[in-house]
Amino acid sequence: MGPLHPHRRQRPLLAALVAALTGAILLGAPAPAALAADPAPTLQPGRAAAEREGRVAARQAPTTAERTTKVRGSIKAADKGVKYRVRWFTKDWTYIDERKVTGGIYSLSLRPGTYYLQFVDLRPAYNVAKYAPTDIKVKVGNRSVQKNVRMKRGAAITGTVRAGGKVAGGAEVVAANAAEQSYRVTANKRGQFALGGLPAGSYSLFTYDRKKQYVGRSTYLAGMRLGQVRNTPITLGTRAGRLLVDLRTTDGTVKEKVFVTAVSKATGQFWTVKARGGEAIFAGLFPGKYRMVAPGVGSYLPQDGAIKGARVKSGKDDLASSFTWTKRGATITGAVIDEEHPDAPMEDVQVLAYAASGGLLGSATTDADGLFTITGAITTQPDVTVKIQPGGNNPPYLQGTFYCKYGTASLPGVSVRTGEDTVVGILALPQLPTAQQDNRSNCGPDATAPRAVPRSPR
Known part of the structure; x- marks a missing residue:
């Protein structure tokens, strides 16, 4: 790819938070038929989208022929035959890429520099024996590097969800920690759930009724230790409300489809939906006021702020709220x-x-x-x-x-x-x-035919 210079003849001529729940990790337990999605840890509202966009950008970035060095190591763990995913980041935790690892040995080719590697157990979220994600720091120079990693069994949360006095089959349970990571799992038809492979730390447990009829405050679990399993029954006893938000920019209504997240000011719980036609409709909400976390749209930057007029009431619909992007x-x-x-x-x-x-x-x-x-x-x-x-x-x-x-x-x-x-x-x-060129008479710097008269402007 050659250098590009502006032609001499000048003339005039244009994460974050999106779908945090969509990308969040599903982790769980041996509760019967508990459901889980891709078991890879994802950041909280505002960070999941940035991570996903980082993956796309990393794969689209210009490639170079810079020299690389091999980084290899063994993944040491008590359980055999486990499959893992390794992600690698820059020293400031900017996402670069990822790949799956089988056989207990990983191998990467990295340019000289400092990196963080993150190893994730790919067993289902409901497996309470699942290992916690493990990070290591590696410095890459001119010689091959061996850096082994030891996986440890994560913390786990189990329990049963009840909504309106009945078991809440299909309820979604999300555990969020202070490191802005969230993990989720879907309860089975008897309302039973398990969430394994959690890093040590304190968690807020948010629960979502599949029918969007009931809601409750979050449950706080302090000081979860690796290998610890804590049983936590959950009760949703408050009638949920709904919220319709008109989405605008200073230029008018937002026409494109966009994921936006409403965050309860009372509980910190968040709901993410895909807005269409300039409207975002949220259901199953806790009563109270809300703020919006929204990605950039068009030429407008991501924005986090209050939803104007939003005040959800138990069992009621709020249809007169709005959110406006203002900064280009x-x-x-x-x-x-x-x-x-x-x-x-x-x-x-x-x-x-x-x-x-x-x-x-x-x-x-x-x-x-x-x-x-x-x-x-x-x-x-x-x-x-x-x-x-x-x-x-x-x-x-x-x-x-x-x-x-x-x-x-x-x-x-x-x-x-x-x-x-x-x-x-x-x-x-x-x-x-x-x-x-196929047409060597007219194409390329050494074309043999005389230069044609330029075509007329359109």
């Missing part, structure tokens, strides 16, 4: 032309903006005039890299003056500011060498 992120605008035919704007070029860390900030596709605007939850920062590459239905082919193969280029060192538009000007997309 940075935008990046520009245009793309054909490097070999500077008067030809390029349509269907993919434009990506990367942070200095390599994380993807946002992307856009050029229109028929070659114009693009990158929007998103982009905050003030230096050293942003703007990359252009063929998009459309058949990359690397694009229709410029001729139908040719195109390469990629990048513009480093772009600085952006929250709430402001950064114009990068006109960027030139290079054609691949003539030797790699």
Whole structure:
């Protein structure tokens, strides 16, 4: 990928909290037929989405040919045949990637630096023998590193859920700790649940009635120790309410689908839903006032604040509340032309903006005039890299003056500011060498035919 420089002819030309419950870990016990989802620990509201977006960004970040070093080790545990997932993070806990491990030995190829590795037992959440997630720190240099890890049985919570005086089959139980990690499991048809593999610490236990008819305050469990199993009966005795929230920005109604979370000011319990058509409808809520934790939408930044007018009453519907995004992120605008035919704007070029860390900030596709605007939850920062590459239905082919193969280029060192538009000007997309083209007469820097008259602007 070659360097990209703005063309000399300038012209004017754009976690957090989302679905925390969707991504949270399901951990459980030998209660009959207890249900669980993917048993990998996930952060609390605002962090689950960031983690998920980090995974996508890590896989989309530009790759390099930097040297890597092998990091290997044994996973030591009393139980044999257990499958694990290992995740690795930067020294400031920025997510990089993950993979499954079988056979008790892991092997990674990492660039020199300092990393945190996290090992997660993949047995079902309802297994009270499940190991707690274990983190290790590793420094990588020029030589291979061996770093073994020892897994220990986690804490476990068991019990039965009752709602309105009856067993609450299918109730969801979520345990959240001070480290902003949450773990969940679904009770069986007799209301029995078990949540295993928990790290040591204190937990708030939130419970959700499957029928969304009853609700209760959270249960606080202090000082859970590794290997400890604590039985905790749960009773939901308060009639739940519902809340409809109109979602807006300062420009008007939010049209895109978006996950938002309502947090009870009375209990700290949270509910996440997928909003559609500018409306978020929450059911099964505890009475009282609420705040919203919302991701960025369009060019607006993530926001956490009170839901205007929200006051849920037991057994009642609140249909007159609203939440408004008010703070815009940075935008990046520009245009793309054909490097070999500077008067030809390029349509269907993919434009990506990367942070200095390599994380993807946002992307856009050029229109028929070659114009693009990158929007998103982009905050003030230096050293942003703007990359252009063929998009459309058949990359690397694009229709410029001729139908040719195109390469990629990048513009480093772009600085952006929250709430402001950064114009990068006109960027030139290079054609691949003539030797790699199907149409060698008209494509590439060494095309043999005379240059054609530029096509008329659209």
